[in-house]
Amino acid sequence: MLKYAMIGGGPGAFVGGVHRRALALNGTAKLVAGCFSRDLEKTRAIGLELGLDEDRLYATPEEMTRLEAGDIDFAVVVTSNEAHYPNVKTCLEYGIHVMCDKPFTITSAQAEELVALASEKELILAVTYTYAGYPMVRQAREMIERGDLGDIRFVNCEYPQGWLAEMLETTGHTQASWRADPERGGATLSLGDVGSHVEHLVPFVTGLNLTRLAARLDTLVEGRTLDDNGVILTEYDTSARGMYWYSQAATGCVNGLKLRIFGDKGGLEWFQEDPDHLRYTPIGHPPQIIVRGMPEMLPGAIPYSHTPPGHPEGWLQAFANIYSAFCATIEHGVTPDFPTGEDGLRGVRFIEACVESSRNGTTWIDLA
Numbered sequence: 001m002l003k004y005a006m007i008g009g010g011p012g013a014f015v016g017g018v019h020r021r022a023l024a025l026n027g028t029a030k031l032v033a034g035c036f037s038r039d040l041e042k043t044r045a046i047g048l049e050l051g052l053d054e055d056r057l058y059a060t061p062e063e064m065t066r067l068e069a070g071d072i073d074f075a076v077v078v079t080s081n082e083a084h085y086p087n088v089k090t091c092l093e094y095g096i097h098v099m100c101d102k103p104f105t106i107t108s109a110q111a112e113e114l115v116a117l118a119s120e121k122e123l124i125l126a127v128t129y130t131y132a133g134y135p136m137v138r139q140a141r142e143m144i145e146r147g148d149l150g151d152i153r154f155v156n157c158e159y160p161q162g163w164l165a166e167m168l169e170t171t172g173h174t175q176a177s178w179r180a181d182p183e184r185g186g187a188t189l190s191l192g193d194v195g196s197h198v199e200h201l202v203p204f205v206t207g208l209n210l211t212r213l214a215a216r217l218d219t220l221v222e223g224r225t226l227d228d229n230g231v232i233l234t235e236y237d238t239s240a241r242g243m244y245w246y247s248q249a250a251t252g253c254v255n256g257l258k259l260r261i262f263g264d265k266g267g268l269e270w271f272q273e274d275p276d277h278l279r280y281t282p283i284g285h286p287p288q289i290i291v292r293g294m295p296e297m298l299p300g301a302i303p304y305s306h307t308p309p310g311h312p313e314g315w316l317q318a319f320a321n322i323y324s325a326f327c328a329t330i331e332h333g334v335t336p337d338f339p340t341g342e343d344g345l346r347g348v349r350f351i352e353a354c355v356e357s358s359r360n361g362t363t364w365i366d367l368a
Protein backbone atom coordinates (compact mmCIF):
# COMPACT_ATOMS: atom_id res chain seq x y z
CA MET A 1 0.00 0.00 0.00
CA LEU A 2 1.20 3.52 -0.82
CA LYS A 3 1.69 6.00 2.03
CA TYR A 4 0.65 9.62 1.87
CA ALA A 5 0.65 12.83 3.90
CA MET A 6 -1.90 15.61 3.81
CA ILE A 7 -1.49 19.40 3.98
CA GLY A 8 -4.79 21.10 4.87
CA GLY A 9 -8.05 19.31 5.55
CA GLY A 10 -8.17 20.22 9.27
CA PRO A 11 -11.18 20.28 11.61
CA GLY A 12 -14.26 21.63 9.83
CA ALA A 13 -12.55 21.74 6.42
CA PHE A 14 -14.76 21.05 3.44
CA VAL A 15 -12.82 18.92 0.97
CA GLY A 16 -9.87 17.37 2.82
CA GLY A 17 -12.08 14.69 4.38
CA VAL A 18 -13.49 13.86 0.94
CA HIS A 19 -9.96 13.22 -0.38
CA ARG A 20 -9.26 10.97 2.63
CA ARG A 21 -12.49 9.03 2.17
CA ALA A 22 -11.87 8.65 -1.58
CA LEU A 23 -8.41 7.24 -0.95
CA ALA A 24 -9.80 4.91 1.72
CA LEU A 25 -12.46 3.73 -0.74
CA ASN A 26 -9.74 2.65 -3.17
CA GLY A 27 -7.68 1.00 -0.45
CA THR A 28 -4.47 1.72 -2.36
CA ALA A 29 -2.98 4.38 -0.07
CA LYS A 30 -2.80 4.94 3.67
CA LEU A 31 -2.63 8.31 5.42
CA VAL A 32 0.48 8.31 7.64
CA ALA A 33 1.32 11.97 8.35
CA GLY A 34 -0.27 15.39 8.30
CA CYS A 35 -0.09 19.11 8.75
CA PHE A 36 -3.83 19.63 8.57
CA SER A 37 -3.91 23.22 9.78
CA ARG A 38 -1.68 26.22 10.50
CA ASP A 39 -2.58 25.55 14.16
CA LEU A 40 -0.68 22.55 15.58
CA GLU A 41 -3.38 21.86 18.18
CA LYS A 42 -5.96 21.47 15.40
CA THR A 43 -3.59 19.23 13.45
CA ARG A 44 -3.10 17.09 16.57
CA ALA A 45 -6.83 16.92 17.27
CA ILE A 46 -7.78 15.64 13.84
CA GLY A 47 -4.64 13.56 13.34
CA LEU A 48 -5.23 11.59 16.52
CA GLU A 49 -8.89 11.17 15.62
CA LEU A 50 -7.72 9.71 12.29
CA GLY A 51 -5.44 7.29 14.15
CA LEU A 52 -2.09 8.81 13.13
CA ASP A 53 1.02 8.62 15.32
CA GLU A 54 1.50 11.80 17.34
CA ASP A 55 5.10 12.15 16.12
CA ARG A 56 3.90 12.30 12.52
CA LEU A 57 1.70 15.37 13.13
CA TYR A 58 3.56 18.53 12.21
CA ALA A 59 3.46 22.25 12.95
CA THR A 60 4.43 23.27 9.40
CA PRO A 61 4.27 21.64 5.97
CA GLU A 62 8.01 22.33 5.55
CA GLU A 63 8.89 20.36 8.70
CA MET A 64 6.61 17.53 7.60
CA THR A 65 7.99 17.22 4.08
CA ARG A 66 11.60 17.45 5.30
CA LEU A 67 11.11 14.69 7.89
CA GLU A 68 8.73 12.51 5.88
CA ALA A 69 10.48 12.62 2.47
CA GLY A 70 11.54 9.04 1.76
CA ASP A 71 8.80 7.63 4.03
CA ILE A 72 5.82 8.77 1.99
CA ASP A 73 4.90 8.14 -1.65
CA PHE A 74 2.91 11.31 -2.22
CA ALA A 75 1.38 14.38 -0.59
CA VAL A 76 -2.11 15.82 -0.94
CA VAL A 77 -2.49 19.63 -0.81
CA VAL A 78 -6.02 20.66 0.14
CA THR A 79 -5.48 24.07 1.69
CA SER A 80 -7.11 27.35 0.72
CA ASN A 81 -5.85 28.49 -2.70
CA GLU A 82 -3.03 30.84 -1.59
CA ALA A 83 -1.24 27.98 0.19
CA HIS A 84 -1.17 25.65 -2.85
CA TYR A 85 1.91 27.18 -4.48
CA PRO A 86 4.31 27.28 -1.48
CA ASN A 87 3.29 23.83 -0.29
CA VAL A 88 3.38 22.09 -3.66
CA LYS A 89 6.78 23.69 -4.22
CA THR A 90 8.10 22.42 -0.88
CA CYS A 91 6.86 18.89 -1.62
CA LEU A 92 8.46 18.87 -5.06
CA GLU A 93 11.73 20.23 -3.69
CA TYR A 94 11.85 17.29 -1.29
CA GLY A 95 11.18 14.85 -4.14
CA ILE A 96 7.54 14.04 -3.30
CA HIS A 97 4.78 13.42 -5.88
CA VAL A 98 1.80 15.75 -5.33
CA MET A 99 -1.95 15.82 -5.77
CA CYS A 100 -3.20 19.43 -5.41
CA ASP A 101 -6.74 20.70 -5.51
CA LYS A 102 -7.93 23.36 -7.96
CA PRO A 103 -7.52 26.17 -8.84
CA PHE A 104 -3.89 25.10 -9.02
CA THR A 105 -2.23 28.40 -8.05
CA ILE A 106 -3.00 32.11 -7.75
CA THR A 107 -0.85 33.19 -10.74
CA SER A 108 0.21 31.47 -13.95
CA ALA A 109 3.86 32.32 -13.16
CA GLN A 110 3.58 30.18 -10.02
CA ALA A 111 1.94 27.35 -11.98
CA GLU A 112 4.64 27.48 -14.68
CA GLU A 113 7.33 27.24 -12.00
CA LEU A 114 5.71 24.19 -10.39
CA VAL A 115 5.18 22.38 -13.69
CA ALA A 116 8.83 23.01 -14.62
CA LEU A 117 10.03 21.85 -11.20
CA ALA A 118 8.00 18.62 -11.37
CA SER A 119 9.34 17.92 -14.85
CA GLU A 120 12.94 18.63 -13.83
CA LYS A 121 12.63 16.29 -10.83
CA GLU A 122 10.58 13.70 -12.77
CA LEU A 123 7.76 13.88 -10.22
CA ILE A 124 4.07 13.35 -10.76
CA LEU A 125 1.98 16.45 -10.30
CA ALA A 126 -1.80 16.16 -10.47
CA VAL A 127 -4.81 18.42 -9.91
CA THR A 128 -8.23 17.23 -8.72
CA TYR A 129 -10.55 18.43 -11.45
CA THR A 130 -13.05 16.01 -10.00
CA TYR A 131 -15.52 15.81 -12.88
CA ALA A 132 -12.91 14.02 -15.04
CA GLY A 133 -13.47 11.04 -12.71
CA TYR A 134 -17.17 10.50 -13.49
CA PRO A 135 -17.92 7.36 -15.54
CA MET A 136 -20.46 9.09 -17.82
CA VAL A 137 -17.98 11.90 -18.49
CA ARG A 138 -15.52 9.23 -19.64
CA GLN A 139 -18.33 7.66 -21.71
CA ALA A 140 -19.04 11.02 -23.39
CA ARG A 141 -15.34 11.49 -24.12
CA GLU A 142 -15.05 8.08 -25.75
CA MET A 143 -18.24 8.52 -27.80
CA ILE A 144 -16.88 11.79 -29.17
CA GLU A 145 -13.49 10.21 -29.87
CA ARG A 146 -15.11 7.45 -31.93
CA GLY A 147 -17.13 10.02 -33.91
CA ASP A 148 -20.69 9.58 -32.56
CA LEU A 149 -21.24 13.34 -32.65
CA GLY A 150 -19.38 14.05 -35.88
CA ASP A 151 -17.75 17.46 -36.04
CA ILE A 152 -18.55 19.51 -32.96
CA ARG A 153 -20.31 22.76 -33.77
CA PHE A 154 -21.14 24.19 -30.35
CA VAL A 155 -20.43 23.51 -26.67
CA ASN A 156 -22.51 24.88 -23.84
CA CYS A 157 -21.29 24.32 -20.30
CA GLU A 158 -22.82 25.87 -17.20
CA TYR A 159 -22.00 25.56 -13.53
CA PRO A 160 -24.45 27.41 -11.31
CA GLN A 161 -24.44 27.13 -7.51
CA GLY A 162 -26.51 29.23 -5.11
CA TRP A 163 -24.64 29.00 -1.81
CA LEU A 164 -23.13 32.50 -2.23
CA ALA A 165 -26.41 34.19 -3.17
CA GLU A 166 -26.07 35.94 0.22
CA MET A 167 -23.05 37.72 1.74
CA LEU A 168 -21.86 34.65 3.64
CA GLU A 169 -18.29 35.96 3.74
CA THR A 170 -19.22 38.63 6.33
CA THR A 171 -20.83 36.10 8.67
CA GLY A 172 -17.64 34.26 9.64
CA HIS A 173 -18.33 31.37 7.24
CA THR A 174 -14.85 29.85 6.79
CA GLN A 175 -15.05 28.67 3.19
CA ALA A 176 -16.81 31.82 1.95
CA SER A 177 -14.39 34.14 3.80
CA TRP A 178 -11.15 33.00 2.19
CA ARG A 179 -12.71 32.47 -1.24
CA ALA A 180 -13.90 36.11 -1.26
CA ASP A 181 -10.51 37.44 -0.14
CA PRO A 182 -8.24 38.18 -3.17
CA GLU A 183 -5.13 37.55 -1.04
CA ARG A 184 -6.28 34.01 -0.25
CA GLY A 185 -8.66 32.96 -3.01
CA GLY A 186 -7.08 34.75 -5.97
CA ALA A 187 -8.18 37.42 -8.42
CA THR A 188 -11.60 35.81 -8.86
CA LEU A 189 -14.08 34.24 -6.49
CA SER A 190 -16.50 32.02 -8.43
CA LEU A 191 -14.50 31.79 -11.66
CA GLY A 192 -11.66 30.12 -9.77
CA ASP A 193 -13.98 28.10 -7.58
CA VAL A 194 -16.42 26.64 -10.12
CA GLY A 195 -15.59 28.20 -13.51
CA SER A 196 -12.26 26.36 -13.31
CA HIS A 197 -14.13 23.04 -13.51
CA VAL A 198 -15.91 24.18 -16.69
CA GLU A 199 -12.60 25.21 -18.23
CA HIS A 200 -11.18 21.74 -17.60
CA LEU A 201 -14.25 19.67 -18.45
CA VAL A 202 -14.92 20.99 -21.96
CA PRO A 203 -11.54 20.16 -23.57
CA PHE A 204 -11.30 16.97 -21.50
CA VAL A 205 -14.52 15.62 -23.02
CA THR A 206 -14.44 17.15 -26.51
CA GLY A 207 -10.71 17.23 -27.31
CA LEU A 208 -11.15 20.86 -28.41
CA ASN A 209 -8.42 23.37 -27.56
CA LEU A 210 -9.58 26.79 -26.48
CA THR A 211 -7.94 29.49 -28.61
CA ARG A 212 -9.93 32.69 -27.91
CA LEU A 213 -12.37 33.96 -25.32
CA ALA A 214 -14.39 36.99 -24.33
CA ALA A 215 -15.59 37.15 -20.72
CA ARG A 216 -17.91 39.24 -18.61
CA LEU A 217 -17.46 38.69 -14.90
CA ASP A 218 -20.21 40.11 -12.72
CA THR A 219 -20.83 40.71 -9.05
CA LEU A 220 -24.52 40.12 -8.43
CA VAL A 221 -24.57 40.26 -4.64
CA GLU A 222 -24.34 43.78 -3.24
CA GLY A 223 -21.31 44.46 -1.06
CA ARG A 224 -19.11 41.77 -2.64
CA THR A 225 -15.88 42.82 -4.35
CA LEU A 226 -15.05 39.81 -6.55
CA ASP A 227 -17.12 38.04 -9.21
CA ASP A 228 -19.93 35.68 -8.27
CA ASN A 229 -21.28 35.15 -11.80
CA GLY A 230 -19.82 35.20 -15.29
CA VAL A 231 -20.41 34.46 -18.95
CA ILE A 232 -17.65 33.48 -21.37
CA LEU A 233 -17.82 33.16 -25.16
CA THR A 234 -15.29 30.69 -26.55
CA GLU A 235 -13.59 29.69 -29.78
CA TYR A 236 -11.51 26.58 -30.36
CA ASP A 237 -8.89 25.21 -32.74
CA THR A 238 -11.70 24.00 -35.02
CA SER A 239 -14.75 25.88 -36.27
CA ALA A 240 -16.51 25.01 -32.99
CA ARG A 241 -17.83 27.78 -30.76
CA GLY A 242 -19.01 27.74 -27.17
CA MET A 243 -20.58 29.54 -24.26
CA TYR A 244 -19.86 29.02 -20.57
CA TRP A 245 -21.84 30.31 -17.60
CA TYR A 246 -20.75 29.92 -14.00
CA SER A 247 -22.34 31.33 -10.88
CA GLN A 248 -22.41 30.98 -7.12
CA ALA A 249 -25.18 33.54 -6.80
CA ALA A 250 -27.74 31.46 -8.74
CA THR A 251 -30.40 31.37 -6.03
CA GLY A 252 -31.82 27.87 -5.64
CA CYS A 253 -29.14 26.06 -7.64
CA VAL A 254 -27.19 23.44 -5.74
CA ASN A 255 -24.43 21.99 -7.90
CA GLY A 256 -25.85 22.37 -11.40
CA LEU A 257 -22.89 21.53 -13.61
CA LYS A 258 -24.29 20.74 -17.06
CA LEU A 259 -22.47 19.98 -20.30
CA ARG A 260 -24.15 20.01 -23.73
CA ILE A 261 -22.25 19.26 -26.91
CA PHE A 262 -23.75 19.63 -30.38
CA GLY A 263 -22.15 17.99 -33.44
CA ASP A 264 -23.19 17.56 -37.05
CA LYS A 265 -24.15 13.90 -36.39
CA GLY A 266 -25.54 14.05 -32.86
CA GLY A 267 -25.77 15.78 -29.51
CA LEU A 268 -24.88 14.83 -25.92
CA GLU A 269 -26.03 16.15 -22.55
CA TRP A 270 -24.70 15.36 -19.08
CA PHE A 271 -25.96 16.84 -15.80
CA GLN A 272 -23.90 16.39 -12.65
CA GLU A 273 -26.95 16.12 -10.40
CA ASP A 274 -28.09 13.11 -12.46
CA PRO A 275 -24.60 11.73 -13.05
CA ASP A 276 -25.39 8.16 -14.10
CA HIS A 277 -27.34 9.17 -17.22
CA LEU A 278 -26.05 10.52 -20.52
CA ARG A 279 -28.55 11.80 -23.05
CA TYR A 280 -27.47 11.07 -26.62
CA THR A 281 -29.45 12.18 -29.66
CA PRO A 282 -28.27 10.97 -33.07
CA ILE A 283 -29.38 13.46 -35.71
CA GLY A 284 -32.92 12.69 -36.97
CA HIS A 285 -33.62 10.20 -34.15
CA PRO A 286 -35.25 10.42 -30.74
CA PRO A 287 -33.01 10.87 -27.65
CA GLN A 288 -31.47 7.80 -26.05
CA ILE A 289 -30.56 7.62 -22.37
CA ILE A 290 -27.32 5.77 -21.76
CA VAL A 291 -27.29 4.39 -18.22
CA ARG A 292 -24.11 3.82 -16.24
CA GLY A 293 -23.43 0.12 -15.81
CA MET A 294 -25.53 -1.01 -18.80
CA PRO A 295 -24.11 -2.73 -21.91
CA GLU A 296 -23.70 0.51 -23.93
CA MET A 297 -20.81 1.51 -21.65
CA LEU A 298 -17.57 1.84 -23.61
CA PRO A 299 -14.28 0.21 -22.52
CA GLY A 300 -12.68 3.45 -21.31
CA ALA A 301 -15.65 4.22 -19.07
CA ILE A 302 -16.19 0.76 -17.56
CA PRO A 303 -13.34 0.88 -15.00
CA TYR A 304 -14.81 4.15 -13.66
CA SER A 305 -18.13 2.44 -12.78
CA HIS A 306 -18.29 0.38 -9.59
CA THR A 307 -21.89 -0.35 -8.60
CA PRO A 308 -24.73 -1.97 -10.62
CA PRO A 309 -26.96 0.29 -12.74
CA GLY A 310 -29.59 2.13 -10.74
CA HIS A 311 -27.34 2.35 -7.67
CA PRO A 312 -26.05 5.92 -8.06
CA GLU A 313 -22.39 6.88 -7.99
CA GLY A 314 -21.12 10.41 -7.73
CA TRP A 315 -18.60 12.86 -6.36
CA LEU A 316 -16.80 10.62 -3.86
CA GLN A 317 -16.30 7.84 -6.43
CA ALA A 318 -15.10 10.44 -8.96
CA PHE A 319 -12.36 11.56 -6.55
CA ALA A 320 -11.53 7.90 -5.93
CA ASN A 321 -11.28 7.26 -9.68
CA ILE A 322 -8.83 10.12 -10.12
CA TYR A 323 -6.77 8.79 -7.23
CA SER A 324 -6.81 5.25 -8.72
CA ALA A 325 -5.21 6.55 -11.90
CA PHE A 326 -2.76 8.75 -9.95
CA CYS A 327 -1.69 5.87 -7.65
CA ALA A 328 -1.36 3.49 -10.63
CA THR A 329 1.01 5.96 -12.26
CA ILE A 330 3.11 6.22 -9.09
CA GLU A 331 3.23 2.45 -8.63
CA HIS A 332 3.51 1.19 -12.21
CA GLY A 333 4.55 4.24 -14.23
CA VAL A 334 1.54 3.96 -16.54
CA THR A 335 0.65 6.93 -18.75
CA PRO A 336 -1.13 9.56 -16.65
CA ASP A 337 -4.88 9.42 -17.20
CA PHE A 338 -5.78 12.10 -14.67
CA PRO A 339 -5.66 15.92 -14.70
CA THR A 340 -2.05 17.02 -14.44
CA GLY A 341 -0.10 20.12 -13.44
CA GLU A 342 -0.18 21.20 -17.11
CA ASP A 343 -3.98 21.17 -16.93
CA GLY A 344 -3.76 23.22 -13.74
CA LEU A 345 -1.48 25.73 -15.47
CA ARG A 346 -3.85 26.03 -18.44
CA GLY A 347 -6.68 26.63 -15.94
CA VAL A 348 -4.86 29.51 -14.25
CA ARG A 349 -4.04 31.08 -17.63
CA PHE A 350 -7.75 30.83 -18.49
CA ILE A 351 -8.68 32.68 -15.28
CA GLU A 352 -6.15 35.43 -16.05
CA ALA A 353 -7.43 35.78 -19.63
CA CYS A 354 -11.05 36.06 -18.41
CA VAL A 355 -10.09 38.76 -15.91
CA GLU A 356 -8.23 40.72 -18.60
CA SER A 357 -11.10 40.41 -21.07
CA SER A 358 -13.71 41.47 -18.54
CA ARG A 359 -11.68 44.46 -17.31
CA ASN A 360 -11.30 45.64 -20.93
CA GLY A 361 -15.04 45.57 -21.64
CA THR A 362 -15.36 41.90 -22.73
CA THR A 363 -12.77 42.14 -25.48
CA TRP A 364 -11.57 39.00 -27.27
CA ILE A 365 -8.33 37.56 -25.89
CA ASP A 366 -6.12 35.17 -27.86
CA LEU A 367 -4.71 32.32 -25.81
CA ALA A 368 -1.16 31.38 -26.66
Ligand SMILES: NC(=O)c1ccc[n+]([C@@H]2O[C@H](COP(=O)([O-])OP(=O)(O)OC[C@H]3O[C@@H](n4cnc5c(N)ncnc54)[C@H](O)[C@@H]3O)[C@@H](O)[C@H]2O)c1
Pocket: 007, 008, 009, 010, 011, 012, 013, 014, 015, 016, 035, 036, 037, 038, 061, 078, 079, 080, 081, 083, 101, 102, 103, 128, 129, 130, 174, 175, 178, 193
Ligand atom coordinates in the same frame (compact mmCIF):
# COMPACT_ATOMS: atom_id res chain seq x y z
N1 LIG B 1 -12.16 19.46 -6.51
C1 LIG B 1 -13.27 19.94 -5.99
O1 LIG B 1 -14.35 19.62 -6.43
C2 LIG B 1 -13.17 20.90 -4.83
C3 LIG B 1 -14.25 21.09 -3.98
C4 LIG B 1 -14.11 21.96 -2.91
C5 LIG B 1 -12.92 22.64 -2.70
N2 LIG B 1 -11.90 22.47 -3.58
C6 LIG B 1 -10.60 23.15 -3.37
O2 LIG B 1 -9.99 22.56 -2.23
C7 LIG B 1 -9.22 23.52 -1.52
C8 LIG B 1 -9.72 23.56 -0.08
O3 LIG B 1 -11.05 24.03 -0.06
P1 LIG B 1 -11.98 23.82 1.24
O4 LIG B 1 -13.32 24.30 0.87
O5 LIG B 1 -11.82 22.46 1.79
O6 LIG B 1 -11.30 24.86 2.24
P2 LIG B 1 -11.40 24.85 3.83
O7 LIG B 1 -11.19 26.24 4.28
O8 LIG B 1 -12.63 24.13 4.26
O9 LIG B 1 -10.16 23.95 4.25
C9 LIG B 1 -8.84 24.36 4.08
C10 LIG B 1 -7.98 23.69 5.14
O10 LIG B 1 -6.62 23.99 4.88
C11 LIG B 1 -5.98 24.35 6.11
N3 LIG B 1 -4.83 25.20 5.77
C12 LIG B 1 -4.82 26.44 5.17
N4 LIG B 1 -3.55 26.84 5.03
C13 LIG B 1 -2.75 25.88 5.53
C14 LIG B 1 -1.34 25.73 5.65
N5 LIG B 1 -0.51 26.67 5.23
N6 LIG B 1 -0.88 24.60 6.22
C15 LIG B 1 -1.71 23.63 6.66
N7 LIG B 1 -3.07 23.73 6.56
C16 LIG B 1 -3.57 24.83 6.00
C17 LIG B 1 -7.07 25.06 6.89
O11 LIG B 1 -6.79 25.07 8.26
C18 LIG B 1 -8.27 24.15 6.56
O12 LIG B 1 -8.29 23.02 7.41
C19 LIG B 1 -9.42 24.84 -2.26
O13 LIG B 1 -8.35 25.04 -3.13
C20 LIG B 1 -10.71 24.62 -3.06
O14 LIG B 1 -10.77 25.39 -4.25
C21 LIG B 1 -12.00 21.60 -4.62
